[in-house]
Amino acid sequence: MAPRIQSQRVSNTLLPYLTSSSTSSSSFNTSSCSPSLSLARQFSATAAPQTKLRRQMFEWLNTDGVNYKHHVPGEMNYLAKGRRDADSAPSNRPFPNNRNFVSESVLSEELRNEVYVQVVEQKKSVRAVSVQFGIDMKRIAAVVRLVELERRQRSQGKPMAMPYARAVHEMVPVTPLAERPVFHEPINDLPAHPSTGAQIFYPTTESRSFTRIDAGRVFSAAPEFQDAQRAAYPHPSDLANVIFKKPRKIEWVGKGANYRQVLQPADVRIPHPQQVQMERDRIAFPQERRAVLDRHAERLAKQEKVEQTRRERAKKVHEDSINLVEPEGGRFDFRIKDAFFTNKTVGHDGRAPFAPGRRYGVPTNDRKRGVVKIPTFVKA
Amino acid sequence: MVVRIRLARFGNKHDPFYNIVVAQARSARGGKPLEVIGTYNPIPKRPVSLYNENVNTRPYKEVALDQARAKYWLGVGAQPSDPVWKLLNMAGLVAPKPTTYNKA
Amino acid sequence: MRNRASNTLSKGKIRQSWNKYNLYNLQRFRSPPTVNRTFFQQRWAAKAISRAYHGEQVREGQWKRMFSKRIRSVFPMNTADLAADDGSKMSAGRGSGLLTKEERQPARLVPYTHMAFAPLERRLDVAIFRALFASSARQARQFVIHGAVTVNGQKMRHPSYLLNPGDLFQVDPERVMFATGAPKTKFERRETRQLKQKEAEEEAEAAAEAEAEAETEKSESSEKPKKDDSRGTLKALMAQAKAIMSTDKDLAAKRKQELRGFQKAVRRVLSRSETSTILTDSLEAQFSELTLMLNAKRTEKKPKDDNKKKDVQEKPAESEASTETAVETKPSTPEAGDKLSEAFQKATEGNEVDTSELSDEEFDILRRALTQMRDNPIDTSKPYATPWRPRDYMSAFAFIPRYLEVNQNICAAVYLRHPVARPGFAEVPTPFSEAIATPAYGWYLKRRW
Numbered sequence: 001m002a003p004r005i006q007s008q009r010v011s012n013t014l015l016p017y018l019t020s021s022s023t024s025s026s027s028f029n030t031s032s033c034s035p036s037l038s039l040a041r042q043f044s045a046t047a048a049p050q051t052k053l054r055r056q057m058f059e060w061l062n063t064d065g066v067n068y069k070h071h072v073p074g075e076m077n078y079l080a081k082g083r084r085d086a087d088s089a090p091s092n093r094p095f096p097n098n099r100n101f102v103s104e105s106v107l108s109e110e111l112r113n114e115v116y117v118q119v120v121e122q123k124k125s126v127r128a129v130s131v132q133f134g135i136d137m138k139r140i141a142a143v144v145r146l147v148e149l150e151r152r153q154r155s156q157g158k159p160m161a162m163p164y165a166r167a168v169h170e171m172v173p174v175t176p177l178a179e180r181p182v183f184h185e186p187i188n189d190l191p192a193h194p195s196t197g198a199q200i201f202y203p204t205t206e207s208r209s210f211t212r213i214d215a216g217r218v219f220s221a222a223p224e225f226q227d228a229q230r231a232a233y234p235h236p237s238d239l240a241n242v243i244f245k246k247p248r249k250i251e252w253v254g255k256g257a258n259y260r261q262v263l264q265p266a267d268v269r270i271p272h273p274q275q276v277q278m279e280r281d282r283i284a285f286p287q288e289r290r291a292v293l294d295r296h297a298e299r300l301a302k303q304e305k306v307e308q309t310r311r312e313r314a315k316k317v318h319e320d321s322i323n324l325v326e327p328e329g330g331r332f333d334f335r336i337k338d339a340f341f342t343n344k345t346v347g348h349d350g351r352a353p354f355a356p357g358r359r360y361g362v363p364t365n366d367r368k369r370g371v372v373k374i375p376t377f378v379k380a
Numbered sequence: 381m382v383v384r385i386r387l388a389r390f391g392n393k394h395d396p397f398y399n400i401v402v403a404q405a406r407s408a409r410g411g412k413p414l415e416v417i418g419t420y421n422p423i424p425k426r427p428v429s430l431y432n433e434n435v436n437t438r439p440y441k442e443v444a445l446d447q448a449r450a451k452y453w454l455g456v457g458a459q460p461s462d463p464v465w466k467l468l469n470m471a472g473l474v475a476p477k478p479t480t481y482n483k484a
Numbered sequence: 485m486r487n488r489a490s491n492t493l494s495k496g497k498i499r500q501s502w503n504k505y506n507l508y509n510l511q512r513f514r515s516p517p518t519v520n521r522t523f524f525q526q527r528w529a530a531k532a533i534s535r536a537y538h539g540e541q542v543r544e545g546q547w548k549r550m551f552s553k554r555i556r557s558v559f560p561m562n563t564a565d566l567a568a569d570d571g572s573k574m575s576a577g578r579g580s581g582l583l584t585k586e587e588r589q590p591a592r593l594v595p596y597t598h599m600a601f602a603p604l605e606r607r608l609d610v611a612i613f614r615a616l617f618a619s620s621a622r623q624a625r626q627f628v629i630h631g632a633v634t635v636n637g638q639k640m641r642h643p644s645y646l647l648n649p650g651d652l653f654q655v656d657p658e659r660v661m662f663a664t665g666a667p668k669t670k671f672e673r674r675e676t677r678q679l680k681q682k683e684a685e686e687e688a689e690a691a692a693e694a695e696a697e698a699e700t701e702k703s704e705s706s707e708k709p710k711k712d713d714s715r716g717t718l719k720a721l722m723a724q725a726k727a728i729m730s731t732d733k734d735l736a737a738k739r740k741q742e743l744r745g746f747q748k749a750v751r752r753v754l755s756r757s758e759t760s761t762i763l764t765d766s767l768e769a770q771f772s773e774l775t776l777m778l779n780a781k782r783t784e785k786k787p788k789d790d791n792k793k794k795d796v797q798e799k800p801a802e803s804e805a806s807t808e809t810a811v812e813t814k815p816s817t818p819e820a821g822d823k824l825s826e827a828f829q830k831a832t833e834g835n836e837v838d839t840s841e842l843s844d845e846e847f848d849i850l851r852r853a854l855t856q857m858r859d860n861p862i863d864t865s866k867p868y869a870t871p872w873r874p875r876d877y878m879s880a881f882a883f884i885p886r887y888l889e890v891n892q893n894i895c896a897a898v899y900l901r902h903p904v905a906r907p908g909f910a911e912v913p914t915p916f917s918e919a920i921a922t923p924a925y926g927w928y929l930k931r932r933w
Contacts (some may be wrong), residue, residue: 079507
């Protein structure tokens with residue numbers, strides 16, 4: 001990308017080229033916008049068909065609205081409530097009536113490239129980079145994908161929208177790449193679970209501590225923990241430790257359609273549970289800063305290793321199930337998958353809706369009302 | 381009567397899709413077969429990979445096959461039709477079909 | 485789809501659009517009065533107003549099928565708090581936590597009802613609009629239908645395709661530049677027409693001349709006049725580069741002429757230099773070649789820096805002065821420009837260069853001019869005003885919600901997750917206050933179908 005505009009002074013020198021927001025052109029345009037003032041109408045016998053509303057609109061556009069026509073690089077330029085003063089700080093609310101929506105910052109070009117370099121070239125784990133820059137792990141994955149795609153397209157010489165990119169980054173708030181990473185977004189978001197929607201009155205004894213594990217069990221109507229179990233997990237993050245090693249350890253309750261997992265405490269469900277353990281370590285050993293960090297790194301490495309082997313195993317299973325045949329002289333390969341036509345997979349009458357292959361004696365539902373007829377997913 | 385392993389066409393106009401079926405040779409194409417043992421999608425797909433440059437970019441066709449059932453039916457004398465013979469050959473279940481061209 | 489997307493002033497409805505009428509409507513919008521209105525009337529009005537903005541291209545029945553009363557929300561967790569307390573503190577006392585008055589802060593409410601239209605944000609056309617790839621949802625829809633959009637690398641022609649978390653969608657960059665760029669004015673269109681005619685004539689002449697020249701050169705192989713000629717063009721080149729980077733605000737047309745001249749000059753220089761093996765018309769190739777030359781010079785220059793420190797220190801001041809004069813007067817032949825052009829010429833000829841005569845600033849000027857030329861060229865064939873600039877009033881609508889991760893360079897974005905609400909904030913961009921969001925949500929909560 002072209003050198004980004006860094007300071008106001010530099011951008012001013014570039015402005016006539018980049019945005020062409022010169023005063024002369026804008027005044028010229030505004031005068032041509034308001035037909036009531038334009039010379040073309042003067043010879044007409046009747047007055048211009050200008051409604052009151054139109055006149056008011058152009059009046060506003062030529063007075064207060066002038067500010068919104070062009071942007072100042074590096075500043076947000078959203079509609080302000082009432083008159084906007086020159087010296088008042090620009091609002092980060094694009095909609096003046098909606099106080100609950102703010103324009104949030106995007107990753108800068110340099111930060112994106114840095115993330116890509118750290119993940120792909122330096123082979124750091126997504127988890128570590130996420131904590132370092134305060135960027136959500138999903139976003140890191142997306143950034144890596146997008147930067148990779150961009151590099152590919154660049155090498156292929158495909159057209160790009162560089163001036164557009166520059167302009168957008170001038171208009172929206174940007175998280176820069178700084179020496180000390182600026183946190184981009186909260187990374188430990190806990191999604192609200194639907195089963196916690198209900199208010200439950202649950203009396204417990206005051207002598208026994210009622211922890212987050214117990215609360216989760218109450219919400220999912222699981223039997224209460226016995227004292228022995230309770231003793232095994234003095235803190236909910238101990239449970240997290242067990243579950244990350246063996247995800248199958250999560251308990252299931254209920255019957256039939258109601259069969260469900262027991263709601264786990266927040267310590268398990270947040271994206272970075274290792275951080276809770278580090279904080280606990282820090283509270284337990286406030287003097288040993290170095291040792292705490294070392295232990296944290298160790299835990300992270302262990303976790304990464306477990307996840308890596310899990311990923312590799314899943315990949316291998318997937319690859320083993322596909323037999324790729326390349327016939328000689330043919331234009332196409334054949335992917336031969338294993339399929340199993342048993343009572344279980346096709347149903348007792350061979351017509352189960354989940355059976356592989358097309359079905360006999362059942363009309364296709366591509367003309368039924370309410371059925372989605374367009375693709376519901378695209379394979380990545 | 382001869383039992384054949386053959387393709388039964390499904391799908392729509394310009395969008396074929398086949399079940400690999402075991403059926404009596406004289407039965408209708410769209411009739412209910414003895415057994416379905418696989419599927420064959422003759423519309424080639426192109427692998428779209430946004431991540432990996434080195435991926436094989438040749439288009440491919442998808443076949444799903446219950447190998448155990450296919451072996452059983454071949455063992456009891458079911459005769460594959462020519463297209464199915466080709467597919468079974470690729471799955472490594474039968475030798476390539478001897479053609480008159482090869483014999484000569 | 486009924487065509488009712490107009491931004492009328494009398495109705496004053498807010499749409500998903502960057503139109504200036506829409507901006508005005510947004511600015512003067514007031515919530516409808518509630519006094520003396522029945523509850524039904526209030527909800528009806530709120531529903532009508534918010535549906536005019538949220539998915540007005542979607543039929544009501546279709547939307548009602550999409551609506552879900554369940555709203556996604558997240559709560560940012562503080563790991564230090566989680567570590568300090570296993571939850572028993574919260575459940576102590578009467579279940580509301582044993583907290584002193586100072587500790588107890590008013591909880592920020594989660595604006596659930598602002599999320600009523602969250603399912604619509606999954607639609608491909610809406611996501612394209614939110615990623616700032618189109619100037620309205622209707623335009624985004626058109627891009628999809630016209631086949632300019634891919635999802636995960638495959639062409640997707642359904643605007644109502646519901647994106648799944650992790651889907652990568654990409655719009656043709658040319659369309660995006662058209663959608664977000666300023667349109668050509670009447671004068672620009674006319675100018676373009678005239679220039680096209682002129683260029684066609686000139687090219688024909690130039691071709692004839694080149695043929696004649698080639699013949700004479702073959703016979704004579706004269707070097708001297710050629711060299712002198714290149715010197716002149718280089719001087720002009722630098723002057724033009726400076727003019728481009730200068731701060732004075734000219735008329736757009738004049739600036740364009742300058743740029744066009746610069747472009748031509750670059751082409752001429754490249755055609756003269758012996759290093760350029762292939763004579764290319766493409767700006768990309770031109771740019772890479774010129775930057776290569778400049779980079780080569782830069783690296784040569786660095787080791788010599790220590791010797792010429794004195795020189796360099798003097799130079800910036802001098803060149804600054806010269807640029808200032810260039811701004812005030814016409815940048816005809818400033819001294820620094822002269823030296824630069826000389827050095828540049830030598831570089832083009834592949835000789836040893838005396839780099840001390842060039843200041844860093846001049847490098848930057850030339851490089852910046854070149855970068856701009858490459859990234860944002862004047863191209864009359866484009867459907868938007870060139871050089872590209874954002875369309876008017878774009879900045880007032882420019883924001884990118886967090887559930888999208890956008891790469892503007894290639895006009896691609898990833899739909900990371902579904903929009904969520906969090907304490908104090910809702911991720912669904914809606915221009916309406918709680919006074920409209922809540923009755924509208926209430927309208928759809930009650931099934932009437």
